[in-house]
Amino acid sequence: MQITIAGKQLDLSDALRTHVSENLDRITRKYFDHALEAAVTFGRARSFFTCDINLHAGRDIVLRAEGEAQDAHTAFDDAAEHIAKRLRRYRRRVNEHARDLANRERPEMARQYILSQEDLATPAPAGSPETGPYATVIAESAMEIDRLSVSDAVMRLDLADHQVLMFRNRASGTLNVIYRRPDGHIGWIEPPAER
Secondary structure (H helix, E strand, O other), X not given: OEEEEEEOOOOOOHHXXXXXXXXXXXXXXXXXXXXXXXXXXXXXEOOEEEEEEEEEEEOOEEXXXXXXXXXXXXXXXXXXXXXXXXXXXXXXXXXXXXXXXXXXXXXXXXXXXXXXXXXXXOEOOOOOOOOOEOXXXXXXXXXXXXXXXXXXXXXXXXXXXXOEEEXXXXXXXXXXXXXXXXXXXXXXXXXXXXX
């Protein structure tokens, strides 16, 4: 596995780099044969250290965790514990629900856009056919809309630490959205069943 270790305005010791490499390797080997890559970033905020881990463990498996502590080693250990917990949950679910990959349908493809927030408040130029606000697309990527159960979608949302996830509900066949609410709970949007 390729591990990138960086510090934001912070010098990292060789002992810390070794600690990160060995522990991250040990955690990923326990759950995956070949994890792809990991990026570990250390920073300093006020009186404590922060550690941010982004782990690409396999196809469609991206995990993210953060840790904070009085020293960099403990901050990494905190973040690594979150990664290990998420990997454990994922592995347990995969083992409990043996997937029949031969009968699995190909996921649908969709486009994901990131719009410039400043442009949303700016009115369209005079003489433009558009009326109302417009936005500049600053990023565009392809994404898969997988056919998942609601519990599997929540697991994917937690693993990737995303705020929102669109999926096709395995039970109803409709497009659904789950999202992380400001109060920490998960919201679920499902269109009404067709009559």
